Amino acid sequence: MILENIKYGRIRHLTLLDPEKNGPDNVEGVVEFINRSGSDAIMVGGSTNTGPKAVDDLVGGIKRLTKKPVILFPSSPEAFSPRADAIFYLSLLNSSSLKYVVGYQVQSARLLKKSRMEVISVAYLVFEPGMTVGKVGGAQLIGRKDIETALDYAAAAELIGFHAIYMEAGSGAPQSIDPSVVKAVCEDMTIPVIVGGGIRDPDTAKKMLKSGAAAVVTGTVAEKDPAILGNIVSAIKT
Ligand code: 1GP
Numbered sequence: 001m002i003l004e005n006i007k008y009g010r011i012r013h014l015t016l017l018d019p020e021k022n023g024p025d026n027v028e029g030v031v032e033f034i035n036r037s038g039s040d041a042i043m044v045g046g047s048t049n050t051g052p053k054a055v056d057d058l059v060g061g062i063k064r065l066t067k068k069p070v071i072l073f074p075s076s077p078e079a080f081s082p083r084a085d086a087i088f089y090l091s092l093l094n095s096s097s098l099k100y101v102v103g104y105q106v107q108s109a110r111l112l113k114k115s116r117m118e119v120i121s122v123a124y125l126v127f128e129p130g131m132t133v134g135k136v137g138g139a140q141l142i143g144r145k146d147i148e149t150a151l152d153y154a155a156a157a158e159l160i161g162f163h164a165i166y167m168e169a170g171s172g173a174p175q176s177i178d179p180s181v182v183k184a185v186c187e188d189m190t191i192p193v194i195v196g197g198g199i200r201d202p203d204t205a206k207k208m209l210k211s212g213a214a215a216v217v218t219g220t221v222a223e224k225d226p227a228i229l230g231n232i233v234s235a236i237k238t
Contacts, residue, residue, distance in 0.1 A: 002041070002069055002086040003120045003163050006214050007192045011040040013205075013233050016073065016171065016196070016219035017062070018046035019054040024061030031065040033226035038233045042066070043217060044084065045073030047132035047171065056081035071120075075136070077108035086118035088166065093123050093153055097138040122194075123157030123165045125150065127177045131170025131197070144169060144177050147184045154185045154193070164214075166194045171219050173198030179207040186212025200228065202235030209236055 005011040015034050022030065034042060044058055059070050059081040072087040074080065080087075089112065092100040112119050126139040127150075134141055142149045150167070157165050167185065169177050176198035186193050195208045196217030208216050216236065221228045 002071060002118050003192075005040075006164065006194065009214070011069075012209065012215050012236050013039045014041045014043050014071070014194070014196075014215055014217045015039045015222050015229065016043045016045065016217055017058065017222070018171075018219065019044060019050045019058045019079070020046050020048060021223060022058055022061075023054065024057045024064075027058060027061045028065060030222055030226065031062055033222060033229055034068065035066050037226075037230040038237065039068070039229065040215075041069045041071055043071045043073040043088070044081070045075060045079060045088075047075055047136050050075060050079045052078055052080055055079045056083060059083045074104075077104050077111075080108070080111070082115060082117070084117060086120055087112065088122045088124075088164075089119045090122050090124045090166075091162070092126065092137045092139060093157060094125055094140050094142060095138045096140055100137045121161075121163045123153070123160070123162040125153050125157075125165065125167045127167060127169045127181075127197070129170060129173050129175075131172050133168075133170050144175065145181060147181050150181045150185050151188060154189055158189055158191055162191065164192045164194060165189065166196065166217075168195065168217070169197030171197060176204055176208070179204075179211045182208055182213050183211035199232070202228075202231045205232045206235045
């Protein structure tokens with residue numbers, strides 16, 4: 001079970017691959033780096049609407065190259081592949097658009113119930129600067145140091161019954177969420193907290209885990225500087 005593995009520290013680092021930038025024909029190099037780095041799982045998704053073919057082709061391509069679990073991180077119900085091991089069933093709690101809070105969940109629920117995929121319900125919280133997901137998702141961005149608002153959302157996520165929380169600053173963010181916010185939220189939570197967006201060096205990644213995050217996500221480093229990916233994963237695991 002992927003959720004259990006996140007909860008009990010067996011999945012501590014996830015690498016995000018965007019189907020818009022990666023396809024079955026060019027993914028070999030990056031998956032080789034992921035395999036070598038020791039990253040524990042691969043998330044497939046992006047902020048822009050990606051069709052099922054691009055997602056399924058990428059999942060299939062990844063599956064041929066690694067045994068690591070593949071988790072869908074969908075921008076819409078279209079971004080689905082039955083070949084993935086699990087899906088982050090996202091509710092963007094701080095979106096001003098009902099579609100991202102619950103509409104997409106309603107559209108995909110029956111299909112997911114029928115599939116044999118592990119469905120992990122995730123309260124998705126987008127912080128400043130938010131980048132593309134902040135804009136596309138209509139997020140009322142939470143300040144990167146705004147502990148009180150983060151605690152409000154996280155407590156609501158726990159009481160509503162989400163399996164996990166994903167707090168992120170947006171892919172490509174120049175700065176991650178402040179570790180003080182991660183610490184305050186994690187101290188108050190019984191469900192695992194995953195952190196991503198703007199994490200580009202081993203020190204920041206380690207700080208997130210020391211602050212109580214169950215796992216961190218990196219995307220941009222795998223595309224821009226795969227060598228750093230190995231350093232980040234090593235730092236997390238020591
Ligand atoms: C986005 O956290 C991921 O959900 C990846 O962010 O590309 O900034 O690493 P980066």
